[in-house]
Amino acid sequence: MAMNQYELKHCVLIFQLFLFFLWLKLFSLLQNAGSSRLMGWMRLAVLTTTVRRVLLMDLKTSNSPVIADSLPKLALPSAVMTYTTPTSFPSTGLYLNTPKKKPLPGKIEEVRAAGWLDLMLASSPPRKRQSKDFVSDVQADELDLLYRNWVVNHPSALTSFEDIINLAKGKRLALFLDYDGTLSPIVDNPENAVMSEEMRSAVSHVASLFPTAIISGRSRDKVFDFVKLTELYYAGSHGMDIMGPVRNSEFSGQHVECIRSTGSESKEVNLFQPASEFLPMISEVFTKLGESIKDIDGARMEDNKFCVSVHYRNVAPDDYAEVHQRVTAVLKNYPCLRLTHGRKVLEVRPVIDWNKGKAVEFLLESLGLCGKEDVFPIYVGDDRTDEDAFKVLKATNLGFGILVSSVPKDTDAFYSLRDPAEVMEFLKKLASWKEEST
Numbered sequence: 001m002a003m004n005q006y007e008l009k010h011c012v013l014i015f016q017l018f019l020f021f022l023w024l025k026l027f028s029l030l031q032n033a034g035s036s037r038l039m040g041w042m043r044l045a046v047l048t049t050t051v052r053r054v055l056l057m058d059l060k061t062s063n064s065p066v067i068a069d070s071l072p073k074l075a076l077p078s079a080v081m082t083y084t085t086p087t088s089f090p091s092t093g094l095y096l097n098t099p100k101k102k103p104l105p106g107k108i109e110e111v112r113a114a115g116w117l118d119l120m121l122a123s124s125p126p127r128k129r130q131s132k133d134f135v136s137d138v139q140a141d142e143l144d145l146l147y148r149n150w151v152v153n154h155p156s157a158l159t160s161f162e163d164i165i166n167l168a169k170g171k172r173l174a175l176f177l178d179y180d181g182t183l184s185p186i187v188d189n190p191e192n193a194v195m196s197e198e199m200r201s202a203v204s205h206v207a208s209l210f211p212t213a214i215i216s217g218r219s220r221d222k223v224f225d226f227v228k229l230t231e232l233y234y235a236g237s238h239g240m241d242i243m244g245p246v247r248n249s250e251f252s253g254q255h256v257e258c259i260r261s262t263g264s265e266s267k268e269v270n271l272f273q274p275a276s277e278f279l280p281m282i283s284e285v286f287t288k289l290g291e292s293i294k295d296i297d298g299a300r301m302e303d304n305k306f307c308v309s310v311h312y313r314n315v316a317p318d319d320y321a322e323v324h325q326r327v328t329a330v331l332k333n334y335p336c337l338r339l340t341h342g343r344k345v346l347e348v349r350p351v352i353d354w355n356k357g358k359a360v361e362f363l364l365e366s367l368g369l370c371g372k373e374d375v376f377p378i379y380v381g382d383d384r385t386d387e388d389a390f391k392v393l394k395a396t397n398l399g400f401g402i403l404v405s406s407v408p409k410d411t412d413a414f415y416s417l418r419d420p421a422e423v424m425e426f427l428k429k430l431a432s433w434k435e436e437s438t
């Protein structure tokens with residue numbers, strides 16, 4: 001008589017139960033008989049079976065997207081910029097030429113395949129207060145050791161200050177500063193990322209001695225509201241909204257469209273907005289993203305004019321994948337927009353070949369400092385998006401980048417500083433050195 005699969009499974013289960021009781025009986029008999037050698041062998045057998053089971057279980061579950069963590073935490077995965085080449089879009093002429101990506105499988109797999117979930121989990125180091133509260137002493141020691149090894153290759157700009165001024169002597173220094181995490185500490189609510197008065201006066205002091213610009217992912221207006229210094233140049237929306245000096249409308253030998261405008265204190269300025277054609281699309285996507293994430297606890301949107309930020313700093317880590325999935329689902333209908341990743345923030349921006357690095361080149365050109373051997377640009381920033389600027393400076397071999405980080409990170413910056421407090425000290429030292437040397 002043939003058995004179906006269900007009946008067969010039942011038979012196997014009953015047989016296994018029978019064997020189990022047989023084992024128990026044998027076990028108690030041997031225990032009573034006091035046969036210690038046999039007992040030893042049996043323990044070994046039980047142990048081996050358990051180990052084998054655990055190993056098999058591991059093998060079975062190692063495909064689970066939640067357990068494995070094979071992506072290196074410090075590497076910037078090549079898939080950071082997950083965007084597709086649009087088939088048609090506005091005509092700025094700065095579009096990125098990237099190959100179309102293959103569609104990825106289901107939700108969690110999609111997030112992991114691109115390394116996004118790891119990136120989201122690791123995207124902002126714990127602040128000092130948190131590491132004391134939650135990370136054990138051992139972990140803190142390990143981190144400390146890792147940091148001390150890393151800083152050998154990215155020396156502190158404070159302890160190496162003498163080397164820096166030796167390099168800068170006789171050159172025209174230009175300063176580029178990121179805002180969040182560089183001039184103001186990272187806080188839970190982006191609206192509260194105010195700059196201290198002491199930092200403001202340090203920035204104002206250096207700006208009176210060297211051309212100084214702030215290059216931020218925030219909208220230009222918002223970053224100006226925080227900094228409130230008219231003597232600086234400002235680039236908002238990751239460099240897609242530059243208010244720079246009036247000079248020429250050339251960039252890398254190409255004519256670029258600038259708008260002559262009057263800035264604060266009636267100063268004449270040039271406005272360069274290479275993504276202006278994307279404005280209607282960005283505001284449409286802002287509304288759609290807001291709708292799509294509104295029920296996720298802690299998720300919040302920020303309108304940065306030419307880009308949109310989706311913050312997940314206050315979201316439970318279990319919901320990170322959900323945030324990412326909702327954002328990518330909306331973006332599927334917008335091939336002209338791409339997603340990049342900052343500190344606990346997903347940033348949506350136009351697919352144009354423009355970033356903080358290009359903004360630095362543009363500003364150097366507008367300041368009449370481009371391609372000159374006696375120019376010494378320094379860029380200070382803490383974020384992944386600042387890497388584009390670090391790369392530009394590294395390639396020119398004139399100035400250098402300073403990464404603000406208290407944990408080791410992959411970077412193209414040459415020097416490092418731990419936090420905004422050290423940035424302020426560095427700015428003060430620069431100003432004193434300049435004043436003493438003139």
Ligand SMILES: O=P(O)(O)OC[C@H]1O[C@H](O[C@H]2O[C@H](CO)[C@@H](O)[C@H](O)[C@H]2O)[C@H](O)[C@@H](O)[C@@H]1O
Pocket residue numbers: 178179180181185186187188189190191193215216217218302304309311313342343344345347383385
């Ligand atoms: O280029 P930046 O000036 O560094 O701007 C990048 C993003 O900074 C802000 O977000 C970050 O700082 C917030 C306040 O400390 C923090 O809450 C958030 O988690 C960080 O990602 C800003 O709010 C974003 O819009 C910028 O894109």
